[in-house]
Amino acid sequence: MTTTILEATGLIKRFGGLTATDDVTLAIRELTCHALIGPNGAGKTTLLSQLSGELRPTAGRIHFEGRDVTSADLGGRARLGILRSFQITSVCDDYSVFDNVVVAAQIREGHGFRFWQAPRGVRALADTTRSVLERTGLADFGDVPAGVLSHGQRRQLELAIALAMQPRVLLLDEPMAGMGPAEAERMIELLGSLRAEYTIVLVEHDMDAVFNLADTVSVLVGGRLVASGTPQEIRSNASVREAYLGHEQEDVA
Numbered sequence: 001m002t003t004t005i006l007e008a009t010g011l012i013k014r015f016g017g018l019t020a021t022d023d024v025t026l027a028i029r030e031l032t033c034h035a036l037i038g039p040n041g042a043g044k045t046t047l048l049s050q051l052s053g054e055l056r057p058t059a060g061r062i063h064f065e066g067r068d069v070t071s072a073d074l075g076g077r078a079r080l081g082i083l084r085s086f087q088i089t090s091v092c093d094d095y096s097v098f099d100n101v102v103v104a105a106q107i108r109e110g111h112g113f114r115f116w117q118a119p120r121g122v123r124a125l126a127d128t129t130r131s132v133l134e135r136t137g138l139a140d141f142g143d144v145p146a147g148v149l150s151h152g153q154r155r156q157l158e159l160a161i162a163l164a165m166q167p168r169v170l171l172l173d174e175p176m177a178g179m180g181p182a183e184a185e186r187m188i189e190l191l192g193s194l195r196a197e198y199t200i201v202l203v204e205h206d207m208d209a210v211f212n213l214a215d216t217v218s219v220l221v222g223g224r225l226v227a228s229g230t231p232q233e234i235r236s237n238a239s240v241r242e243a244y245l246g247h248e249q250e251d252v253a
């Protein structure tokens with residue numbers, strides 16, 4: 001039994017009269033992949049944005065390793081290791097793939113843009129960058145300008161940028177969106193290879209990916225958490241099927 005690393009308690013987010021997150025209590029266990037699923041508008045992204053620190057909840061608390069981080073902003077949470085991919089740093093099209101990742105590694109090391117740092121530090125950053133590129137299947141693309149990458153490779157680069165920042169918890173919002181089957185398969189494989197080292201919270205509509213990757217699946221409908229369990233439990237949960245009726249029932253079947 002792994003320990004809880006990230007926990008939401010009684011989380012509520014209102015946008016005017018709309019309750020996008022409605023009293024959600026959720027425990028993310030360390031080194032597991034926890035998928036958030038639900039119909040369009042269920043509040044998945046809103047929940048992820050509160051976990052990342054991008055959105056402040058209207059009520060409720062968020063704890064990371066037992067520490068209350070509710071009032072920590074995006075940057076503060078990133079420093080703790082809670083990182084939403086495709087944020088903090090975004091891809092710079094004119095930079096090479098290598099340079100995009102090295103900048104993220106530099107930010108993590110707190111070097112900022114001080115290019116006069118000691119050569120040993122520069123070498124360490126380059127080593128980190130090479131190993132991250134290797135890890136994300138981009139080892140052969142280091143010199144390529146990011147702007148010419150395919151859509152799938154760009155998502156791999158976005159993931160590489162996140163990994164260079166040495167996250168503990170990776171928050172991923174639809175990493176497979178817009179990908180063809182081959183690209184999606186590659187991304188699923190890549191995320192699968194990260195599961196042993198990182199805690200992953202995954203918002204995803206692609207049920208193949210969800211049932212392939214997730215240790216735990218939580219289902220949101222209308223901002224409320226209606227079920228949480230193993231993929232097998234969720235597949236056979238009658239209220240989940242009910243919730244998806246008229247939405248994506250065939251995906252859950």
Ligand SMILES: Nc1ncnc2c1ncn2[C@@H]1O[C@H](COP(=O)(O)OP(=O)(O)OP(=O)(O)O)[C@@H](O)[C@H]1O
Pocket residue numbers: 015018020038039040041042043044045046047
């Ligand atoms: N900044 C905002 N201001 C007002 N309403 C918002 C805002 N962000 C989200 N909402 C509303 O909150 C609800 C939940 O949206 P959210 O994007 O979290 O759902 P989702 O489950 O991620 O949907 P999808 O699967 O379509 O991406 C929706 O009704 C949406 O219109």
